[in-house]
Amino acid sequence: VQKMILDVDTGIDDAMAIAYAVADPEVELIGILSSFGNIESDRAAQNALKILHLVGADDVPVFIGHQNPLDHNYQRIGVNSQIHGENGIGEVELPNPTQPVATQDGVNFLLTAAQEYGDQLTVVATGPMTNLAAAWEQDPATMKKIGNITIMGGALTVPGNVTPVAEANVEQDPVAANQLFTSDLNVTMVGLDVTLRTLLTKHETSQWRTTEAGSKMADIVDFYIDVYADLYPELGGCSLHDPLAVGVAIDPNFVTTIDMNMMVTTEHDAYYARTIGDKARLNDPNPNVKVAVAVDKDRYLQVFMDHFKQLFN
Ligand code: BDR
Ligand code: CA
Numbered sequence: 001v002q003k004m005i006l007d008v009d010t011g012i013d014d015a016m017a018i019a020y021a022v023a024d025p026e027v028e029l030i031g032i033l034s035s036f037g038n039i040e041s042d043r044a045a046q047n048a049l050k051i052l053h054l055v056g057a058d059d060v061p062v063f064i065g066h067q068n069p070l071d072h073n074y075q076r077i078g079v080n081s082q083i084h085g086e087n088g089i090g091e092v093e094l095p096n097p098t099q100p101v102a103t104q105d106g107v108n109f110l111l112t113a114a115q116e117y118g119d120q121l122t123v124v125a126t127g128p129m130t131n132l133a134a135a136w137e138q139d140p141a142t143m144k145k146i147g148n149i150t151i152m153g154g155a156l157t158v159p160g161n162v163t164p165v166a167e168a169n170v171e172q173d174p175v176a177a178n179q180l181f182t183s184d185l186n187v188t189m190v191g192l193d194v195t196l197r198t199l200l201t202k203h204e205t206s207q208w209r210t211t212e213a214g215s216k217m218a219d220i221v222d223f224y225i226d227v228y229a230d231l232y233p234e235l236g237g238c239s240l241h242d243p244l245a246v247g248v249a250i251d252p253n254f255v256t257t258i259d260m261n262m263m264v265t266t267e268h269d270a271y272y273a274r275t276i277g278d279k280a281r282l283n284d285p286n287p288n289v290k291v292a293v294a295v296d297k298d299r300y301l302q303v304f305m306d307h308f309k310q311l312f313n
Contacts, residue, residue, distance in 0.1 A: 090223025214312025
């Protein structure tokens with residue numbers, strides 16, 4: 001069983017990522033930290049608590065992480081309401097959680113856990129990489145102990161979803177993403193290359209409507225499916241961005257990866273927030289990033305649905 005920490009900007013697909021981790025028998029979810037992006041960090045934490053409550057995992061602590069990108073000269077707008085709804089979870093009202101947000105700072109919690117569990121710990125970030133970069137800045141040696149760092153973010157072989165070159169989580173804090181990629185940490189990048197190929201439709205969400213909690217989750221995800229139908233009619237469903245990253249962290253065989261040294265372009269030009277191979281480290285024999293470029297989407301969807309059926313039956 002892997003000890004796992006999720007770093008989320010909850011967010012509809014972040015909500016699915018939390019549910020997936022709770023349902024997976026291979027995972028012990030030891031905590032969640034929040035970041036900003038789909039919604040502000042403190043509201044992302046509240047949403048995480050509500051989703052945990054919905055899936056009966058009230059005992060998992062939730063910590064507030066960074067509220068702003070590392071590059072303080074360039075503040076982002078707080079809410080991505082067009083895609084995730086004004087409340088981040090598809091305008092669906094959920095019952096209030098029974099536990100409050102934890103008082104310890106999110107980055108401190110991450111470093112304490114890394115110290116305690118070392119290579120038994122898996123960290124999956126499905127929002128901007130600000131907390132990971134800040135933790136690495138603060139204590140690189142402790143971050144190096146973590147067994148597995150998997151991120152949802154970036155795009156290598158396909159266009160971005162914010163600009164032609166930029167994916168949203170990287171675009172929220174390109175400085176942080178670049179710091180992570182150019183650090184000596186081993187990172188698995190689950191980007192749009194694979195998440196745009198891993199889709200969910202109302203055919204699947206309708207199968208959760210057997211319980212009240214399942215119906216709430218289906219309402220949340222159906223909002224996302226409708227948004228995707230408007231914005232990306234060619235896909236035929238919504239992307240399972242964040243839950244795929246959790247799946248890959250548990251079972252790397254869901255994807256095919258290539259080993260690369262990656263960087264992020266941080267100049268404010270047309271290439272802002274692009275994830276690309278680092279020319280300066282082309283001949284490095286030990287590249288530190290595994291970039292997922294192909295996915296066994298049928299097997300993943302099967303496992304995803306098995307997990308959700310277990311939660312909502
Ligand atoms: C990523 O951006 C966010 O909107 C989603 O939650 C996901 O993490 C996809 O680019
Ligand atoms: Ca997210």
